[in-house]
Amino acid sequence: MLVFLLRRLTQSVFVLIAMMVVVFFGVFMIGNPVDILISPDAPPAEIEATMARFGFDQPVHIQFLKFVGNALQGDLGRSFVHGESAVSLILSYMPATLELAMLGLIFSVAIGVPLGVYAGYKADRWQGRAIMTGSIFGFSLPNFWVGMLLILIFAVELQWLPSTGRGEAVEVLGLRLSIFTADGFQHMILPALTLALYKASLVTRLARAGTQEALMQDYVKFARAKGLSETRILMVHVLKNIMIPIITVLGLELGSMIAFAVVTETVFAWPGMGKLLIDSILTLDRPVIVAYLMMTVVIFIVINLIVDVVYTLLDPRVRVKGSAA
Amino acid sequence: MSVLDVRDLQTHFFTDAGVVKAVDKVSFSLGEGEVLGLVGESGSGKSVTGFSILRLVDAPGRVVGGQINFRGEDLAHLSDRGMRALRGNRIAMIFQDPMMTLNPVLRIETQMVEAVRAHDRVSHAAARDRAVQALAKVGIPSPEERLAAYPHQFSGGMRQRVAIAIALLNGPDLIVADEPTTALDVTIQSQILAEVQELARETGTALIWITHDLAVVAGLADKISVMYAGRIVESGPTDAVLAGPAHPYTQGLLGSIPGHGRRGERLTQIPGMAPNMARLPVGCAFAPRCTRATDACGAEAPSITDIGPGRALRCYHPTLPAEGVA
Numbered sequence: 001m002l003v004f005l006l007r008r009l010t011q012s013v014f015v016l017i018a019m020m021v022v023v024f025f026g027v028f029m030i031g032n033p034v035d036i037l038i039s040p041d042a043p044p045a046e047i048e049a050t051m052a053r054f055g056f057d058q059p060v061h062i063q064f065l066k067f068v069g070n071a072l073q074g075d076l077g078r079s080f081v082h083g084e085s086a087v088s089l090i091l092s093y094m095p096a097t098l099e100l101a102m103l104g105l106i107f108s109v110a111i112g113v114p115l116g117v118y119a120g121y122k123a124d125r126w127q128g129r130a131i132m133t134g135s136i137f138g139f140s141l142p143n144f145w146v147g148m149l150l151i152l153i154f155a156v157e158l159q160w161l162p163s164t165g166r167g168e169a170v171e172v173l174g175l176r177l178s179i180f181t182a183d184g185f186q187h188m189i190l191p192a193l194t195l196a197l198y199k200a201s202l203v204t205r206l207a208r209a210g211t212q213e214a215l216m217q218d219y220v221k222f223a224r225a226k227g228l229s230e231t232r233i234l235m236v237h238v239l240k241n242i243m244i245p246i247i248t249v250l251g252l253e254l255g256s257m258i259a260f261a262v263v264t265e266t267v268f269a270w271p272g273m274g275k276l277l278i279d280s281i282l283t284l285d286r287p288v289i290v291a292y293l294m295m296t297v298v299i300f301i302v303i304n305l306i307v308d309v310v311y312t313l314l315d316p317r318v319r320v321k322g323s324a325a
Numbered sequence: 326m327s328v329l330d331v332r333d334l335q336t337h338f339f340t341d342a343g344v345v346k347a348v349d350k351v352s353f354s355l356g357e358g359e360v361l362g363l364v365g366e367s368g369s370g371k372s373v374t375g376f377s378i379l380r381l382v383d384a385p386g387r388v389v390g391g392q393i394n395f396r397g398e399d400l401a402h403l404s405d406r407g408m409r410a411l412r413g414n415r416i417a418m419i420f421q422d423p424m425m426t427l428n429p430v431l432r433i434e435t436q437m438v439e440a441v442r443a444h445d446r447v448s449h450a451a452a453r454d455r456a457v458q459a460l461a462k463v464g465i466p467s468p469e470e471r472l473a474a475y476p477h478q479f480s481g482g483m484r485q486r487v488a489i490a491i492a493l494l495n496g497p498d499l500i501v502a503d504e505p506t507t508a509l510d511v512t513i514q515s516q517i518l519a520e521v522q523e524l525a526r527e528t529g530t531a532l533i534w535i536t537h538d539l540a541v542v543a544g545l546a547d548k549i550s551v552m553y554a555g556r557i558v559e560s561g562p563t564d565a566v567l568a569g570p571a572h573p574y575t576q577g578l579l580g581s582i583p584g585h586g587r588r589g590e591r592l593t594q595i596p597g598m599a600p601n602m603a604r605l606p607v608g609c610a611f612a613p614r615c616t617r618a619t620d621a622c623g624a625e626a627p628s629i630t631d632i633g634p635g636r637a638l639r640c641y642h643p644t645l646p647a648e649g650v651a
Contacts, residue, residue, distance in 0.1 A: 216383075218425035224381055225420075226440040226491065227413035236439075240430045315430060316475040 005305070012301045016294065020071065023293045024064055027286045054080065067290075076294065077287030081280070086291035090273060095175040096166060097265070097272030101257040103179060103188050104195035105250065112200040113246070116207020117234055123212050131204065138201025147194040147267035154190060162187050164269040191268040195261060199253050203246055210242030217241075243314050251307035252300075259296040328396060328498050328531040329378070330354040335390035336370075336377045342603045347373040347386065349555040355499070358529040360522070362542025362563065364578070365552035366599050371535045372421075374552070375501045378533070379418055380408050396498065414444040417492035421504040423484035427476035433460075433487060434472040440494050459490040464520060482513035489521065499531045506541065518545060539578050543567055548635065551575050554600050554610035556626075561636030571632055571643040573615050609640070617642040 034051055051057045055066065070077065076086045119131035155163035167187035169178045178184025214220060215238065223233045262274035269275070273292065280288040336348035347370045355361050365371045376382045378393055380400060393400040395416065400408065412418075420426040428436060437456035438449060445452070453472070460468030463486040476484055485505055492500050502521070506514040522545055525532045536542055542549055543563065550560040551574065559572040570576045580593035597614035606612060612622040619642065627639045 218420055218422060219428040221381060221383075222418075222420055222426040222488070223428070225379055225412055225418040227409050227411070227443045228439060229409065229443070232439065232443070236435075237428050237431070241428070317429065317477050 004308075008301075008305065012297075015301070016297055019294060019297050020068065020290070021064075023290045024067060024286075025060070027284070027289050028060055028063075030284060071294075076291035079280075079285050079288045081283050081285045081288075086287040087295075089288060090276065090292055090295055093271065093273045093276045095177055096270060097258055097261055097274060099177050099179045100188060100191055100195065100261060100265075100270060100272060101254060103192035104199065104257055104261075105254055107192055107196035108199035108203055108253075109246075109250070111196065112203025113207050113239070115200075116204040117211045117238065117242075119204065120208040120211025120215065121230075121234060123208070128208070132208065135201040135204045138197050138204070141197070143194060143198070143263045144267050146197055147191070147264055150190045150194060151267070161190055163190065166271060191264050191270050194264045194267070195257055199250070199257070202249060202253065206246050206249060207242055210245060211238055214238045214241045240314070244311060247307060247310055247314065251303050251310075255296075255300040255303045258299055327354045327356050327394075328359075329533075330394040331374075331378070331391070332394070333391040334374065334377055334388070334393060334401075336373050336382055336386055337389045338386040340385055340603065345602045346555050346605070347602060348377060350391065351550075351552070351555075351557050352391075353550050353557065353560065355531045355533065357498075357531060358526065359548070360525060360532040360534060360546045362546030362549045363533055363535045363552060364537065364539055364542060364549060366537055368599050368602060369552040370555040370602075371537075371552045372503050375418070375503050375533060375535050378499075378501055379412055379416055381412075381418075410444065413440055413492075413497075414495045415497055416499045416501065417495070417497040419485070419488050419492050419500065419502040419505040422508045423481050423488055423505075424508070426488050427484055429476055431475075432472070433474055433476070433479075437472070437487075437491055437494065440491050444495055455494060456490070459493050460487065462493065462524065463487075463490045465490070482509050482517065485509060485513075485517060486520075489517070489524075493524065493528075496528060497530060499533070500525070501533045501535070503535045504537070507536070507538075514541075521545075539567070540582050551578070554602065554605060556610070556639060557637075558611065558639045559637070561633070565633065565636060569644075571636070571638050572611075572640050573617050573642070573644065574611050576644055617644075 034047060034054075034056055038047060038050055048057070055063055058066075067077065074087075078084060079086050079089050082089055115131050115135075119128040122128040151163040154161045165187060166178045166184060168181040168183040169176045170180055170184075171177075172180055178188055211234070220233060220237060223237050228237075258273070261270075261272060262278055264270070265272045265274035266278060276288065277292050279285075280292070331354065332352050334348055334351045335346070338345040338347055349370075351370070351374055353361060353363075363371045363374060373382060373386065377388050378395075378400065380388065380403075382388065388401055391401060395411070398407075400411070403411075427433070434453065434456065437459070438452040441447060441452035441455050442449070447455075456472060457468045460471060465471055465483065465486055471479075476487075479487060485508075489505070505521075506517055509517065518541065521532070524530070534542055534545055539549075546563045548561060549563050549566045550557045551566075551572065552558070553574050559566065559570065559575045566575065567579065570579055574595070577593065577595035581595065583592060595614055596616075600606070600610055600613070606623065607625070608621075608623040609615070609618070609626050612618040615622065621641050627641050629637050629639055632638050632643065
């Protein structure tokens, strides 16, 4: 297990380095941030002074080496726009995104697993087919459209739920979170649902396929021969067996939910990392973009490690092999 | 009074290739503590017969006719709820492959306790006690600790013992054992056979032992029913059938068992293959492979005739006891 973890971490370092190169030069090529930072009509002396202050007058490889040197010391630069350290700027936006992604994840499991198991159980009946047809919508409807439709129905027409912002937030363990206040939670429901819809369809399909397969296994027949109720068979015997592929996929999806909730956050004016990224791209705030993408890589690495650990909890067979290695 | 009395049981599979009559008018009965050996080749319908009794036949199969009288109640027409109350409680089943029957991700304790609590309102601790006793009964060493284990931590023979322990948990009146020793080593096979026989005798549990191996039932069963292509072709007390098989098929099965004192002799074999169940011949299904077959056999299937105390047969040209295999 330890060897496995070490190997994983070494791989991650290479990924991080590759990411640094790609992102830095990629963003460098997009344009010169000075054009956005100060008016092009400003006197040339002022423009030059600004470029010198940010180091833009240096050749690109020098700029890169400087960036790498700082990065090794944990400094990914200061935001041109906010003047703050890019990392701490992103971290300050992160709790909002994390809680949104978490609630989205909970919704997608809470919706997807029961629907999928039921669809697998009634695979040849109309119920199963209806659920499968429905999941196609979940796959194919674009995120922003779903968000706007939800706003139209629940915020504008029915006026049940608020449509924008985070609502009231409280400090929990040093993080500002909305999920623990009634007002904040209400603000989260629509964006979280929007995020969850695609994942829920994915989970539904996975759970259905898994359930169909599990129901053909001898252990299900044996469980029936023991006189267990169908509910117990589905909720215990089948569910525990189908969770492994679902956890794998959800792990990957959680990463993308955290890192790329851009569209949803924009539609609902949710002040999270995604919105910060969009704003930073618009202002060519290079340090923030680079730091954001680097942190994304770290998030994916961490989530994948967590998924691997969760496997061992779910499947006793993996556990034995792991402890023997 | 008989524990189980199956009358004209019919289980059909409605496939795209047509209706497969996997079990076609099968009848047998079983008294308390009696052991019935249900013998036949693969695809003869013996397993489906077993599953039909518990009403666990998978779609597209369905019990379409006959009666399954269990202690005076017709299981063929019992409600699903009533059926579930019987399964694992009054009628238990042991499956063929012990590697597949236990759920790989649940502890033995979970799988045993749930089987008790599905039928009895007892505490977890009480159910656990019963599980420990059942495991001890089937010869699992240190059952208390083994409860915490997962199936993959047991060998095949041990897993089958666990499955048998689960079948015994609620003290059933009838156990349907579907080739439970086929997947095991020969040495383990005979151990388990001996143990099951003893347990059944001890508790007065009736047993249906489904197998393709006549040698297995020879020492175990009180009576034998030989199935071919969904029908019972010969049945009777074990000793009588083995000593004087009347049906050419039974005779063929017996002739193909390697035995003592037959060294150097060629084993006889039944020519041909088991028939396609979706397209059975009009007459006797065994006729195409039978050396004694005549035109009558191909025209109409023989009906059941009594040929002695407790013995029945479906054949126009039985081997007379005098010319049976010695």
